[in-house]
Amino acid sequence: MNHAITLTVNGVVREASVPARRLLSDCLRHDLGLTGTHVGCEHGVCGACTVLLDGEPVRSCLTFAVTADGHEITTVEGLAGDDGLSPVQRAFTECHGLQCGFCTPGFLCTVTAFLRETPAPTEEEVLEAVSGNLCRCTGYQNIIKAVHRAAEIQAEEAR
Numbered sequence: 001m002n003h004a005i006t007l008t009v010n011g012v013v014r015e016a017s018v019p020a021r022r023l024l025s026d027c028l029r030h031d032l033g034l035t036g037t038h039v040g041c042e043h044g045v046c047g048a049c050t051v052l053l054d055g056e057p058v059r060s061c062l063t064f065a066v067t068a069d070g071h072e073i074t075t076v077e078g079l080a081g082d083d084g085l086s087p088v089q090r091a092f093t094e095c096h097g098l099q100c101g102f103c104t105p106g107f108l109c110t111v112t113a114f115l116r117e118t119p120a121p122t123e124e125e126v127l128e129a130v131s132g133n134l135c136r137c138t139g140y141q142n143i144i145k146a147v148h149r150a151a152e153i154q155a156e157e158a159r
């Protein structure tokens with residue numbers, strides 16, 4: 001039996017008909033065609049599937065789509081604004097914070113939410129913030145730099 005759900009995804013109202021156990025990650029990718037959200041481990045370890053649910057980062061592979069009914073979702077496709085890439089996206093580009101890019105959507109969503117709460121983070125806070133997202137390529141150095149750079153860009157743009 002399917003359930004009709006309505007999600008606001010990246011500011012757009014979307015409807016889907018899903019089984020009760022449909023994962024939010026599968027709903028986004030397969031029902032709504034938003035394949036920017038990546039699925040790695042499928043059991044909550046890698047963070048690749050992270051999206052924002054009402055602004056808070058969640059593992060979409062651990063979230064049933066029906067539980068997101070009536071809520072707002074932001075995926076990596078929704079991070080850029082009308083005037084281009086977001087500060088976090090620009091910082092990852094500038095600092096070479098990605099290689100294969102598989103982990104990147106999850107990092108971008110995680111870091112976007114983190115900097116909203118912690119706009120001027122310490123080194124320890126940045127390490128803690130990204131500790132739930134796995135990257136097999138970069139060794140994290142440039143990701144850490146990118147988070148600090150994103151904080152700088154946001155501060156510059158807020159002036």
Ligand code: FES
Nearest residue numbers: 040041042047061
């Ligand atoms: S795919 Fe969701 S945490 Fe790895």
Ligand code: FES
Nearest residue numbers: 099100135136137
């Ligand atoms: S850039 Fe390849 S897994 Fe992170």
